[in-house]
Amino acid sequence: MSTQQLFGPIAADMQAVDAVIRHRLHSDVVLIRQVAEYIINSGGKRLRPALVLFSAGAMGYQGTRHHELAAVIEFIHTATLLHDDVVDESDLRRGNKTANALFGNAASVLVGDFLYSRAFQMMVGVDSMRVMQVLADATNVIAEGEVLQLLNCHNADIEIDDYLRVIRYKTAKLFEAATRLGAILGGQDEAGEEPMARFGMHLGTAFQIIDDVLDYSSEEAATGKHLGDDLAEGKPTLPLIFAMQRGTPGQARRVRDAIENGGRDDFAAILEIIGQTGALALARERADEEVKLAIEAIEQIPSSIFKEALLKLCLFAVERKY
Numbered sequence: 001m002s003t004q005q006l007f008g009p010i011a012a013d014m015q016a017v018d019a020v021i022r023h024r025l026h027s028d029v030v031l032i033r034q035v036a037e038y039i040i041n042s043g044g045k046r047l048r049p050a051l052v053l054f055s056a057g058a059m060g061y062q063g064t065r066h067h068e069l070a071a072v073i074e075f076i077h078t079a080t081l082l083h084d085d086v087v088d089e090s091d092l093r094r095g096n097k098t099a100n101a102l103f104g105n106a107a108s109v110l111v112g113d114f115l116y117s118r119a120f121q122m123m124v125g126v127d128s129m130r131v132m133q134v135l136a137d138a139t140n141v142i143a144e145g146e147v148l149q150l151l152n153c154h155n156a157d158i159e160i161d162d163y164l165r166v167i168r169y170k171t172a173k174l175f176e177a178a179t180r181l182g183a184i185l186g187g188q189d190e191a192g193e194e195p196m197a198r199f200g201m202h203l204g205t206a207f208q209i210i211d212d213v214l215d216y217s218s219e220e221a222a223t224g225k226h227l228g229d230d231l232a233e234g235k236p237t238l239p240l241i242f243a244m245q246r247g248t249p250g251q252a253r254r255v256r257d258a259i260e261n262g263g264r265d266d267f268a269a270i271l272e273i274i275g276q277t278g279a280l281a282l283a284r285e286r287a288d289e290e291v292k293l294a295i296e297a298i299e300q301i302p303s304s305i306f307k308e309a310l311l312k313l314c315l316f317a318v319e320r321k322y
Contacts, residue, residue, distance in 0.1 A: 003045050003046070003047065003050075003316070006050075006309060006312055006313060006316060007046075007050055007309075009054075009057070009305045009306060009309055010050060010053045010054060010057070010306075010309075013053045013066070013067065013070075014046065014049070014050065014053070016064070016067045017046075017049050017053070017067050017070045017071050017074070019067075020067050020068055020070075020071040021040060021071045021074060021075075024071060024075070024118060024122060025037060025040065025118075027114065031103070031107060031111070032111055032114050034103070035082075035099050035103050035107055035108065035111040036078070036111055036114065036115060038099055038102070038103075039078050039081060039082060039099050039111075040074070040078055042093070042096050043095065043096070044074075044077075044078075046074065047207075047313075048070075048073045048074060048077050048174055048175065048178050049070035049071065049073050049074045049178070050070075050313075051073075051175060051178035051179050051182070051200060051203075051310075051313075052066050052069050052070040052073055052178045052179075052181050052182055053066055053067075053070055053182075054182065054306045054309050054310050054313070055178065055179040055180075055181070055182025055183060055186075055196050055199075055200070055306075055310070056181070056182035056185045056186060056306075057182075057304065057305075057306030058182065058186075058196070058298070058301055058302075058304055058306040058307045058310060059182055059183050059185065059186025059187070059188060059196065059301075060186050060187075061182065061185040061186045061187075063185070065126060065185060066181075066182065066185055068122055068125065068126060069126060069131065069181050069185070070178075071122065072119045072122045072123055072135065073174065073177065073178050073181070075115045075116070075118055075119040075122070076115070076116065076119050076135070076138070076139060076142070076174060077174055078112075078115055079112040079113070079115040079116045079119070080112075080142060080146070080174075081093065082099055082100070082108045082109070082111060082112035082115070083108070083109060083112045083146070084146070085098040085099065085100050085101075085108065086100050086105045086108050086109055087146070087150065088229070088233055090226075090229065091226075092226050099111070116139070119135070119139075120135075120136075123135050123136075128184070130184055130190075131181065131184060134177055134180055134181060134184070135177060135181075137177075138173050138174055138176070138177035141169050141173045142169065142170060142173055142174060144169050145166055145167075145168075145169025145170030145171075145173065146170060148165065148166045148169060148170070149166050149170055149235070152166060152235070152236060153233060153234045153235055153262075154234035154259060154260050154261075154262060155234075155236060155259070155260075156236055156244070156255070156256040156259040156260055158236050158241070159241075160238070160241055163236065163237065163238055163241060164205065167204075167205055167208040167209070167212075168201065168204075168205055170208075171204050171205070171207065171208040171211075172200070172201045172202075172203075172204030172205045172207075172208065173201075173204070174204065175200040175201065175203055175204025175207070176197050176198075176200040176201040176204060177200070178200055179196040179197060179199055179200030179203075180193050180196060180197040180200065182196060183195075183196040183197065195297050195298055195300065195301060196297075196298065196301070198293070198294070198297035199294045199295075199297040199298045199310065200294075201294075202290045202291065202293040202294035202297065203290070203291065203294045203313065203314060203317055205287075205290045206287040206288075206290035206291045206294065206314070206317045206318055207317045209238055209283055209284075209286055209287040209290065210284070210287050210317060210318055210320065212230065212237035212238055212239060212283065213238075213239060213280050213283050213284060213287070214321070214322070215227060215228065215229060215230045215231075215237070215239075216228075216230075216239050216270075216271060216274050216280060217280050227267075228264045228267040231258055231259075231262070231263075231264065231266070231267055231270060232262055232263055232264050232267075233262060234259050234260065234261070234262035235259075236259050238279075238282075238283040238286065239274050239279045239280055239283050240255055240258075240259060240270070240274075240279070242277065242278075242279035242282045242283060243255050243270070243273050243274050243277045243279040244256060246277040246278065246279065246282070247273055247276070247277045251273045251276070251277065254266065254269060254270070254273060255270060255273060258270050284318065287317070287318045288318055291314045291315075291317060291318050294314055295311060295314055298310065298311075
């Protein structure tokens with residue numbers, strides 16, 4: 001199932017979110033408009049803003065404030081992408097040149113800063129201290145996750161728990177914030193927010209695990225990025241951790257050397273080891289476990305087309321090819 005099919009129940013709301021994004025992207029500084037519009041319009045899944053809309057609908061929200069908050073979530077996500085691509089020295093994302101490859105590192109970092117600050121301007125306009133607290137905390141945790149990932153690069157000794165901590169900070173935290181916002185808009189208190197927040201956290205964790213699997217199992221045309229980027233950057237992701245745990249001493253040593261030294265020279269050999277050790281299947285099993293936890297988290301939420309869409313998103317997260 002494509003995201004367009006998944007987003008059927010919120011098609012009109014997604015159009016409204018896109019209108020908010022276009023309006024809020026405006027700046028008198030031409031370069032800001034150019035870079036921001038380039039990255040916003042470059043084919044992203046819009047999954048995180050959709051989570052705001054679906055979770056708000058599942059919690060019975062009837063207003064329009066979720067459009068603004070969905071746009072806030074997308075701006076925060078886009079800012080992290082701009083900064084990520086500079087840190088990772090990436091030149092391809094979603095099948096297109098990265099903003100830093102086209103406009104330079106300085107422009108990408110500074111426009112990322114603009115998007116963060118614009119997001120906080122929009123938060124203030126919502127006039128909810130709880131919303132501001134959730135988004136401020138999430139943004140701070142995401143930054144911590146980026147630094148943790150940087151510290152873990154070329155470190156072949158990290159454990160699965162270390163890996164999970166990074167992706168829960170770096171990726172899952174924004175998923176969690178998106179679904180928590182839906183519960184807040186639906187009138188839930190902090191205790192009532194937790195089921196939807198847990199759903200987002202586990203879904204985001206599964207989503208990132210599959211992203212890391214696809215770096216060793218997909219087609220470059222499908223993912224829109226260079227395969228082997230994670231290995232080239234020395235990122236010890238879950239497929240590599242499982243390959244070291246399940247491989248022979250010689251295989252583990254080969255993977256360790258690849259992580260510690262980075263580069264793509266050993267990519268073919270590492271792919272073979274990953275295949276021989278069943279590392280991708282093990283990583284997918286872990287993603288399936290996270291999705292089961294996500295589904296369990298919202299079992300008690302009343303049935304609706306929005307809840308059904310959230311459950312379908314769980315399947316999409318682990319079965320997708322891009």
